[in-house]
Amino acid sequence: MxxxxxxxxxxxxxxxxxxxSVSLVLRRGxxxxxxxxxxxGxxxxxxxxxGVEQPDSGSILLGGQRRVFRTPKDAINAGVGMVFQHFGLVPELSALDNIALGAETTRRGRVDRSRAADRIGELAAELRLEVFLSRRVADLTVAQQQRVEIxxxxxxxxxxxxxxxxxxLLAPPEREGLFAAVRRLQAIGVSVLFITHKLEEAEQLADDVTVMRHGAVVARRKIGRVTRATLIADMVGGRPAQHTHSERVPGDVVAELRGVGISRGADVPLTGVDLQIRAGEIVGVVGIDGHGQQLLCEALAGMRQPDDGTLLLRGNEQRTWNRAAALRARVAYVPEDRLTAGVARHLSIAENLVLNRVGDARFFPRGLTARKAMKANADALIDRFDIRCRDGxxxxxxxxxxxxxxxVLARELSRDPRLVIVRExxxxxxxxxxxxxxxQLAVSASGGAAVLVQSSDLDEIRTIADRILVMRDGRVVADLVNDASVRTAQLGALMLGAARTEEA
Ligand SMILES: Nc1ncnc2c1ncn2[C@@H]1O[C@H](COP(=O)(O)OP(=O)(O)O)[C@@H](O)[C@H]1O
Ligand SMILES: [Mg+2]
Structure with missing residues (x-):
């Protein structure tokens, strides 16, 4: 059972x-x-x-019994616990009070703190989850707060x-500590659902893996009986691509990198990147997370100055390369984390849509904003990009x-960019x-922009790119024309490195 x-x-x-229609079986322990x-999903x-959300349909069976959880309390009473991505602790209270609060051990309606403290202390010792129980949660590290939640x-x-x-949110040694704690939980019979987007973590820790993509289960695997290459293929997909990119003819070189490297502050340095991107071309960049794709995009977008090599725009070497210079050169950038890096959340849609136009007299005549022009701009872009909102x-x-x-996309693509860098x-x-x-990306390319798209969805890259760059260990290891001869599995193997594929 x-x-x-x-x-x-x-x-x-x-x-x-x-x-x-997601189904999943969690084996006991x-x-x-x-x-x-x-x-x-x-x-x-x-x-x-x-019990935080209600399903539209489907069921939950615990120990073979159908259960309905209307609230987290129902789930907790049935023996289900959850540690969220963002913790729900009360910072002003001690770790002990956070753990004991709302749980039963009461004496005449009050929390029996000494009994609770004893039991919690024993539990922490058994699982070796070291926590300063009397300390305020606000004074604990993130790793300690996580232990409090567990x-x-x-x-x-x-x-x-x-x-x-x-x-x-954990540093590597803290991560190892968490993994050890999960193994001890397993040893005392707790069944653990470990949610992650990192393949290595599933490999290190899990017995079983359910892989989800676009809301659906795409694979169920047993670690130990599956290769890394298979898991990568599960995660990134392998549908045959529907090419949408065949008609455009590449024009002049818009951006060029010669021997570009970035080592400062990089876990995996970017090394010796040679690259040309032409007008009218969509270049896809793929690789396993953390292999230099982000650095490459940031270098082109002016978010980082290369430590080595040369960056040229339309044949001109850029000695000072930063975001301001890139904006002047009409380089559009859509970062991966739009919620924090892409927008000013307290401003309106209309204002956000012209944030990169300071200095454009149409929207900012002599330092003042032109409401009417801004509104017209917003109306047009809301329509073209299908932004679902009340109004600008x-x-x-x-x-x-x-x-x-x-x-963010509307703002960046509407400025008639010469070079577009888009992540995910x-x-x-x-x-x-x-x-x-x-x-819209195809429209930009057809209009003569050079477009670089980084995505962890290989199907997406197969669908829209004219050319595909594969990155590994901070280098471009392949530069392929994206035609029918390219196999998604081949991209996966290149991302992984041939030696490791054979071994896997
Ligand atoms: N409360 C919500 N309202 C609207 N859309 C949501 C909500 N929660 C999640 N989504 C959407 O559902 C999809 C799956 O999200 P999520 O379950 O958070 O994915 P994951 O945890 O795998 O990153 C995403 O497209 C997300 O934007
Ligand atoms: Mg999530």
Whole structure:
């Protein structure tokens, strides 16, 4: 009898199909990784299991019994615990009070603190989850706060523990500490759902893996019986590509890198990158997370000055290269994390759409803003990019993530850029919005822009790119024309490195 079964869970958020008939079996006492890119639907599924969200259909079986969790309290009472990506602790209270608060050990209606302290102390010792129980949570490190959350769930009797992207905020040694704690939990019979978008973590820790993509389960694997190459293919997909890119003819070289390297502050330095991007061309960049794709994009966008080599724009060497210089050269940049890096959340859509136009007399005549021109600009872009909002005066902070993303894209692509750098352009978007973004990138390229798209979705790159660069260990290891001869599996092998593929 498995600890838990999720059966054909479906969940929509407006037009977004976040979970598509998702089924999952959690074996008793196992560590089960739910692996998938950001936006795959992992947190949604876990929120449903923990009673935070209600499924549109589908069921939850605990120990073979059908259960309905209307609130987290229902889930906790049934022995399910969850540690969220963002903790829910009260900073002013001690770790002990946070753990004991709301749990039963009461004496005449009051928390019996000394009894609670004893039990929590024992639990912490057994699992070697070191926490300063009397200290205020505000004074604890993130890793300690996470331990408080884990203890809190176990103190409430969790036999199934959900950890949602638990390593995101941890330093490497803290990560090892967490992994050791998970193994001890497993040893005392707790079943763990470990949510991650990092392949290596699933490999290191899990017995079973469920891989999700675009809201659906695409693979179920047993670690130990699956190669890394297979897991990569599961994560990034392997649908045959529908090419949308054949008609454009590349023009002059817009951007060129010669022997560019970045080593300062980089885990994996960028090394010896030679590259040309031509007008009218969409170049895709792929690689396993952290292999230099971000540095390459940031170098081209002027977010980082290269330590070595030369960067040329339309044949001119750029000695001083920063974001201001890049803006003057009409280099558009859409970062991966649009919510924090892309927009001013407290400003309106209309204002955000001209943030990169300071100095443009149309919108900022002699230092004043021109409301009318701004509104007309916003109306046109809201329509063209299908931004779902009340009108241009709405604050960007009140938009859904997908629509914020469209605002950033609209702003960057509407400025008649010569070079467009976009990272993860459709992450978290629904199917219709994805098609729109792909169409707009194609419009930019057809209009003569050189476009560089970095994506962890190989299907996306296969669909829109004319050329594909594969990066590994900070180098460009392949530069391929994206035609029917390219196989997605071949890209996966290049990302991984041939030697490691053979070994895997
Ligand atoms: N409360 C919500 N309202 C609207 N859309 C949501 C909500 N929660 C998640 N989504 C959307 O559902 C999809 C899956 O998100 P999520 O489950 O958070 O993915 P993951 O945890 O795998 O990164 C995304 O497109 C996301 O934008
Ligand atoms: Mg998530």
């Amino acid at each position: 498995p600890a838990l079964e999720l059966i054909e869970v479906d969940k929509w958020f407006g037009p977004v199909h976040a979970n598509r 196992s560590v089960h990784a739910v692996l998938g890119e950001n936006g795959a 992992k947190s949604t599924l876990m929120n449903i299991l923990f 203890l809190k769930a176990l103190y409430r009797g969790a036999r199934i523990l959900i950890l949602d992207e638990p390593t995101a 005066s709405q604050h960007v902070g009140s938009l859904s993530g997908g629509n914020v993303q469209k605002v 352009p459709t992450r978290g978007l629904d199917v219709a919005a994805i098609a729109n973004v792909h169409a």
